[in-house]
Amino acid sequence: MSPTTRIPVVEKIFDANDQVAQQNRSLFDLHHTFAINVMASPGAGKTTFILKTLEGLSSKYRMAVIEGDTAPVTIDSDKVSAMGIPVVQINTGGDCHLDAVMLHAGLQSLPLQDVDIVLIENVGNLICPAAFKLGSHLNLLIASIPEGDDKPYKYPNMYRGLDVLVVNKMDLLPYVDFNMAYFQQGVEILNPGLRTFPVSAKTGEGMQAWYNWLDEVVQKHRQK
């Protein structure tokens, strides 16, 4: 595990991953499917946010979900299925992130020609998913209030690679020490001007602004 022996192996892995990520992107574009990579630490509310996004946009768009899990449990997939939304579960077999190859395999089980937006729930982790591109059009992080305001400073690689940030569990703000200005300053240093949505996926607060924005982004993407 010394850096000198490890780095070349890791670089080869990243190169191979990026090639497959490109293939995934081509596949999405071929079928006019807009793909969102949803990342977060464990328990930030990824599944609840995804379910609310399905609620908000599935009358306008044909949606689907890919669930990445490190263990073979179907807790999240079952919730999506219960809404009548197509879902594919990828079990990473203990791995700490989805990679492009796993996603490519998962996409074989999804009829992309019938999907306008696919939400890909990555494994709960602020480190590993940042290093593996999937081929998605949007890299989204869900931060959450009880996690604390210092996370951008501690997990800079994650925040640097984002296209959009959701700050979830705003309903818990009165009960925890969270300095929004300090948090936002950290985000701004790493990713200037990053589009940010403060929401509570549980109560629905702030979700409409996210729906509107995503709708606009998807429409623009289609006109390309």
Place this chain on the structure above:
Amino acid sequence: MSPTTRIPVVEKIFDANDQVAQQNRSLFDLHHTFAINVMASPGAGKTTFILKTLEGLSSKYRMAVIEGDTAPVTIDSDKVSAMGIPVVQINTGGDCHLDAVMLHAGLQSLPLQDVDIVLIENVGNLICPAAFKLGSHLNLLIASIPEGDDKPYKYPNMYRGLDVLVVNKMDLLPYVDFNMAYFQQGVEILNPGLRTFPVSAKTGEGMQAWYNWLDEVVQKHRQK
């Protein structure tokens, strides 16, 4: 990144890690230092819990802290230093966990002969740290209430390898959906009889029971 090419490499890494973990353990035992590996997801309250543990036990024991961070920030180390407690920071350079080799290097900067208890703050992650032994006497996980009650089911490898579990942020229980019976059932399946401490490191609730238990464990260990 196909499983067939990956597994042999990973096994060699684990073997090498375990050998160094053994060396770390011998080093701790030589100096009668009791070592605790503190794991948790990002924002579960590792640093606050460590600071409170220092407050509770540093009048009886000579304590020290090792801070594992994925980025070169000193936010946590500075808080420990401010208490006059020796602290060594290990920057993993983007890696998702501490390993035994990193810890071995960090221990060179700590005068173990003057340390009774060392708290090792691992990187915030529920997956990778579970796979890398450090040589510690106690593997401790801090779960937290706002993370949700399904985490044992989703991160079974972490829960299986534990010696003790802390459930932090009990003060937030009234404000979130957390079914304690469902959580405990998941823990019990993976790790029957696991010693568990419900606490709020912020308010101090439940911390005295943890101090008493750790005190007893350290005393017993010394009599070996």
